Amino acid sequence: MTSWPTDAPSQLWQRLSVERFSSKPLNADRRADVVVIGGGISGLTTALELKRRGRDVVLLEAATVGAGASGRANGQVIAALTRHGPETIRHQLGAKFLTLLTGAADRLFDLIDTYGIECDARRTGWLQPAHSHGRAQRGRVMAEQWAALNVPAHALSRGEMAQRIGSDAYFGGWEHKGGGHINPYAFTVGLARAAQEQGVAVHEHSPAVSLTRHGDIWLVKTPGGTVQTPRVALTTAAYTGNLWPGLRQTIVPVTSYQSATAPLGSFGENVLPGNEAFSDTRQDLRYMRKDRDGRIVSGGALAVQYLASLRLPRIIKRKLTAFHPGFANTTMTEFWGGRIAMTVDRLPHLHRTKDGLASWIGCNGRGLALACVMAEVLADAVCDVPDAQLALTPTPLSPVPLHPIVSPTARMILPYLRWQDSREV
Ligand SMILES: Cc1cc2nc3c(=O)[nH]c(=O)nc-3n(C[C@H](O)[C@H](O)[C@H](O)COP(=O)(O)OP(=O)(O)OC[C@H]3O[C@@H](n4cnc5c(N)ncnc54)[C@H](O)[C@@H]3O)c2cc1C
Known part of the structure; x- marks a missing residue:
């Protein structure tokens, strides 16, 4: 059984991409x-970092880059973790990691500039609307904690949030302008x-078996x-x-599905008029962003995956319509899904052996910006930098309890999370 992706990738993102790549x-x-x-x-970012340090690097990809x-992914650039705010992150992972995380969005956008990557990048900000009064209060604290670290973050009142997203479905929240x-x-x-141009030997269709x-010496066979x-x-x-x-046993892979509308009609000008990305405070997360043609790209998970390609777009349309009635006449035209590595503590983990093998795992759904800074940590880890100097302390491999049962059934917890979300005040 293969572990790499065999299901259909996002045709939308591929269609909209002017960047092309293929390798032997x-x-x-x-x-x-x-x-x-x-x-x-x-x-890829780890390979670029290692190359920058003068290493001869081979990158193996099982399928295609x-x-x-x-x-x-949905494509939201978020320099924050899913569940934990700055104080908890400092407590759990240390001040060095927190500093690294605060620079994650900068790093991603720097990579785009440095290598001239054409990816419809919009640095328009990220919003976290609060789905309850309590969450709005916590959002204010969150914004203050980030702002104290010189992050361009601030709280938004209920009215301000409504203006920014084009819906009064939320109680306020906060914004990360980076x-x-x-x-x-x-x-x-x-x-x-870029990696290939820098001299990394990138090989697609080359699963490490x-x-x-x-x-x-390690022997890697393809x-x-x-x-x-x-x-x-x-x-x-x-x-x-x-x-x-x-x-593999340290994470639970969770499938997240994506769906996109056709380009919105005139009402779309009122939805996210500033073109920010947003992810709300629910455990069964609601989120969206516009693509370059004005589609809304959103998504979610399903407890039962049966007929996902039919059911998920309908569910997303229902949620979007609750957000703004204009979505009632919209057609959902795209569907795809992908796997997210979840950890029990919702934190990323760095692992390494004494003999030159290292990995980081556990994006918990917020990995685009995080991966860009974890590249430096992973490059350090693989190059024998001592533990004390690493921005994230390596942890032993610790299996998720009852992994063989929990891993395939974790999504069944979704109805319970929705119920919890609905009870929050
Ligand atoms: C639907 C969805 C929406 C998301 N939305 C967001 C978002 O809006 N914002 C955000 O920050 N994060 C988001 N994420 C998370 C983000 O996409 C990930 O954290 C990030 O892309 C992880 O990158 P990665 O390189 O670690 O892993 P991946 O991109 O998954 O790459 C792993 C690669 O390893 C390859 N592979 C596996 N086994 C082998 C082998 N034996 N040999 C060779 N290659 C192998 C696979 O083929 C795969 O290409 C989302 C994820 C999903 C699935």
């Missing part, structure tokens, strides 16, 4: 300073182009060839298989 499979036996496994944003979550949105597929493909240790290397960075995220025994 590995078909030889060779050596490298570092092998990066996985051709998403994590793998962007075939994983990176090419399927965020925005991108075409995530185009960004990923642009990174691959085994990873074995021989003396002080169907067409092998690479001998002292160091391996594994960036396979929610598509992680069994290359590193135990890694």
